[in-house]
Amino acid sequence: MHLNEAVAKRIKELCNERNMTQYNLSMKSGVPQSTLSTIMSCSFPSMKVRIIYEICEGLEISMKDFFDSPIFDRENLID
Numbered sequence: 001m002h003l004n005e006a007v008a009k010r011i012k013e014l015c016n017e018r019n020m021t022q023y024n025l026s027m028k029s030g031v032p033q034s035t036l037s038t039i040m041s042c043s044f045p046s047m048k049v050r051i052i053y054e055i056c057e058g059l060e061i062s063m064k065d066f067f068d069s070p071i072f073d074r075e076n077l078i079d
Helices: 003-017 022-029 033-040 049-059 063-067
Strands: none
Touching: 003 022, 003 033, 003 049, 003 063, 022 033, 022 049, 033 049, 049 063
């Protein structure tokens, strides 16, 4: 899977674990709902680390925890 798809999948996974909607995440992270929707639909070709950081803040996890998933293993990602 492409990196943008992996990021979207991980956000969805973490939100589901916390029973959070995109709206809840938007409110807690400060990332606009429109930006989250674009990320989740994989329409974002690339994103700034700052956005991922803000999403992590909203999920109350570290960036290390965000990327600590088999989703991001090299063999699971394509260029």
